[in-house]
Amino acid sequence: MLIDLTLCMGCNACQAACKEENHLSPNEEKNLSLTAYTALNKYSDVYVRRLCQHCDVPTCVSVCPVGALVKQGDGPVAYDADKCIGCRYCLQACPYHVPKYEWSSTKPRIQKCRFCAPRLAKGQLPACAEACPVGATLFGDRDELLLEAARRLGAEPTKYVPRIYGKDDVGGTSMFYLSSVPFEQLGFDSRLGRVPLPMLTMSALSKVPNVLSVGGVVLGGIWWITNRRTEVAAFEAAEKKGETPRPEEKP
Amino acid sequence: MKLRLLPRITGWQAISTTLILAGTLAAIARFTYGLGATTNLTDEFPWGLWIGFDFLGIGLAASGFTIVAAVNIFHAKEYEPIVRPAILTAFIGYLLVVLVLIIDLGRPDHFWHPLVMWNPHSVMCEISWCLMLYTSVLSLEFAPIILEKVKITWPIKWIHAISLPLMIVGVLLSTLHQSSFGSLYLIVPNRLHALWYTPLLPVLFFISCIASGIAMILLESLILSRGGRELLSTHLRANLAKIIAITLAVYFVVRVEDLLARGALHELTTLTYYSVAFYTELLVGFVVPFALLLSDRIRTSRLGLYSATLMVLAGFAFNRMNTAITGLEVYPTQTYFPSLIEIFIMLGITALGFTVFSYVVKYLPIFEAVEEAGPQVQQEAATGRPEPIYLTRDDGGMESS
Numbered sequence: 001m002l003i004d005l006t007l008c009m010g011c012n013a014c015q016a017a018c019k020e021e022n023h024l025s026p027n028e029e030k031n032l033s034l035t036a037y038t039a040l041n042k043y044s045d046v047y048v049r050r051l052c053q054h055c056d057v058p059t060c061v062s063v064c065p066v067g068a069l070v071k072q073g074d075g076p077v078a079y080d081a082d083k084c085i086g087c088r089y090c091l092q093a094c095p096y097h098v099p100k101y102e103w104s105s106t107k108p109r110i111q112k113c114r115f116c117a118p119r120l121a122k123g124q125l126p127a128c129a130e131a132c133p134v135g136a137t138l139f140g141d142r143d144e145l146l147l148e149a150a151r152r153l154g155a156e157p158t159k160y161v162p163r164i165y166g167k168d169d170v171g172g173t174s175m176f177y178l179s180s181v182p183f184e185q186l187g188f189d190s191r192l193g194r195v196p197l198p199m200l201t202m203s204a205l206s207k208v209p210n211v212l213s214v215g216g217v218v219l220g221g222i223w224w225i226t227n228r229r230t231e232v233a234a235f236e237a238a239e240k241k242g243e244t245p246r247p248e249e250k251p
Numbered sequence: 252m253k254l255r256l257l258p259r260i261t262g263w264q265a266i267s268t269t270l271i272l273a274g275t276l277a278a279i280a281r282f283t284y285g286l287g288a289t290t291n292l293t294d295e296f297p298w299g300l301w302i303g304f305d306f307l308g309i310g311l312a313a314s315g316f317t318i319v320a321a322v323n324i325f326h327a328k329e330y331e332p333i334v335r336p337a338i339l340t341a342f343i344g345y346l347l348v349v350l351v352l353i354i355d356l357g358r359p360d361h362f363w364h365p366l367v368m369w370n371p372h373s374v375m376c377e378i379s380w381c382l383m384l385y386t387s388v389l390s391l392e393f394a395p396i397i398l399e400k401v402k403i404t405w406p407i408k409w410i411h412a413i414s415l416p417l418m419i420v421g422v423l424l425s426t427l428h429q430s431s432f433g434s435l436y437l438i439v440p441n442r443l444h445a446l447w448y449t450p451l452l453p454v455l456f457f458i459s460c461i462a463s464g465i466a467m468i469l470l471e472s473l474i475l476s477r478g479g480r481e482l483l484s485t486h487l488r489a490n491l492a493k494i495i496a497i498t499l500a501v502y503f504v505v506r507v508e509d510l511l512a513r514g515a516l517h518e519l520t521t522l523t524y525y526s527v528a529f530y531t532e533l534l535v536g537f538v539v540p541f542a543l544l545l546s547d548r549i550r551t552s553r554l555g556l557y558s559a560t561l562m563v564l565a566g567f568a569f570n571r572m573n574t575a576i577t578g579l580e581v582y583p584t585q586t587y588f589p590s591l592i593e594i595f596i597m598l599g600i601t602a603l604g605f606t607v608f609s610y611v612v613k614y615l616p617i618f619e620a621v622e623e624a625g626p627q628v629q630q631e632a633a634t635g636r637p638e639p640i641y642l643t644r645d646d647g648g649m650e651s652s
Contacts, residue, residue, distance in 0.1 A: 088298065201374055212423055
């Protein structure tokens with residue numbers, strides 16, 4: 001989806017539609033929560049719509065030990081509560097602080113935007129994109145939306161900051177933002193680079209097979225050497241005393 | 252007079268019983284009312300005291316693999332007397348950590364899921380597997396001690412036959428998950444403070460666990476050697492202390508070098524909440540004990556070793572808690588202080604650990620191992636030690652732990 005912050009008027013129709021679609025309590029909320037999968041954050045006169053970014057290389061999917069979070073081919077990052085063990089690594093790791101946890105429940109799940117996966121399957125638009133009265137949220141094919149974003153930047157270079165947020169941030173996301181105000185001033189974390197965060201973990205995890213194989217051989221070798229040394233020392237001590245004959249001379 | 256009738260209840264027993272009871276009640280509350288009502292964890296701070304405790308428990312249990320490797324793979328047989336205490340410490344440590352993890356999980360009833368649902372990209376998945384496998388290894392390493400007691404000898408031979416590969420696997424698994432606890436935080440470069448976040452986290456976690464594991468077993472050998480009987484000779488204790496000092500020095504160099512390379516040293520030029528936490532951890536746990544252990548007089552004195560190992564352990568605890576809590580308070584600016592229930596569960600489980608240890612030591616042959624080892628080992632083990640070592644059952648022997 002392409003979210004053009006310069007068009008958004010803050011009418012909150014997206015949140016209302018989202019709440020209706022997902023059967024959540026209909027009150028207006030200013031922040032993401034268990035009952036708000038999208039919310040508008042106001043920065044002076046700019047409204048920034050928060051929701052799950054449905055990253056291309058999702059951090060939450062990579063950290064989940066049981067694979068309860070899955071990136072689907074058509075975009076959505078889906079969650080399976082039946083698999084979830086409740087380790088909350090996704091909450092800790094998500095660079096956008098999206099997943100919310102049912103802390104008050106004794107069988108807690110996480111809650112977050114599902115990208116209206118059931119609607120997409122039926123060929124419908126996500127509820128929020130359909131509800132937006134001014135077209136600030138556009139739904140479409142990722143490449144086509146990127147072209148559209150680039151076209152807008154090219155057509156009005158003075159209006160926009162020259163950046164499509166989400167094009168390649170943390171490896172690219174399914175949500176793109178255009179803005180007239182630098183993104184750093186709108187609560188977008190400037191410390192997140194372009195490298196997908198799971199790569200940071202893989203640099204360590206990829207060494208696991210090496211540690212196992214090389215480590216196994218080295219430890220085995222050390223055992224063999226030190227064992228041999230003890231044997232030789234014992235044998236020499238015995239030989240000195242002249243008590244034991246050489247083993248090969250034994251009958 | 253009346254007290255005499257009861258089984259000897261020392262002050263420590265009373266305290267640990269109280270803590271275990273309080274912890275049990277706290278755990279019941281946690282399972283009845285859920286995490287939200289009983290902990291101070293939030294969406295912004297989803298991991299807290301219990302994760303820090305897991306790091307701590309696993310780190311202190313590191314003696315299980317270092318001592319086993321030293322004695323049985325590197326053939327440093329003179330340390331044989333502390334192999335069983337080390338395995339026991341590790342075994343109890345791991346079981347407690349698994350217990351805390353299950354309490355910490357939002358869905359404890361799903362704790363077995365990592366067994367059948369894999370995600371090879373997840374550090375957490377690797378850790379769960381290593382924990383399960385290594386706890387199994389430890390139970391096999393520990394089994395002969397129970398079997399000896401109940402005089403069922405045939406499985407001992409069987410375990411003995413696979414003991415070498417078993418030990419190697421144990422050491423490798425330990426290496427992996429000790430470092431992986433650091434890898435857990437590799438994915439939060441935007442959340443963890445620059446003084447703790449580094450690509451070298453797994454390396455640093457591994458190096459420091461060697462120091463803490465050995466410090467723990469050294470402390471245990473000091474505590475358990477009271478009453479004129481020595482579990483390890485002064486000479487061997489000094490050697491272990493030397494190894495700790497070397498490890499601390501290596502850690503210090505890697506840590507500072509890493510700060511320098513990442514340009515994070517400037518964080519230390521001003522006194523902030525974070526730099527003070529960092530200085531505390533590094534001075535208490537690494538610099539001061541290193542300086543202490545450089546001196547031969549301290550390495551050979553009980554009091555010197557007590558203070559040095561306690562400092563190493565305190566600094567280690569600081570380091571893990573700083574990584575798990577303090578360093579994460581920077582973003583999103585959020586403070587976290589554990590709730591009473593979180594604290595009571597942690598204290599209760601700690602008390603449970605010490606209680607189990609003291610009972611096992613009382614009823615199972617933990618210190619008699621050398622007696623049954625071959626004469627050659629005995630002879631070797633005896634060199635550099637004036638007296639053989641059997642520890643008498645010292646009532647309340649664990650009280651100062």
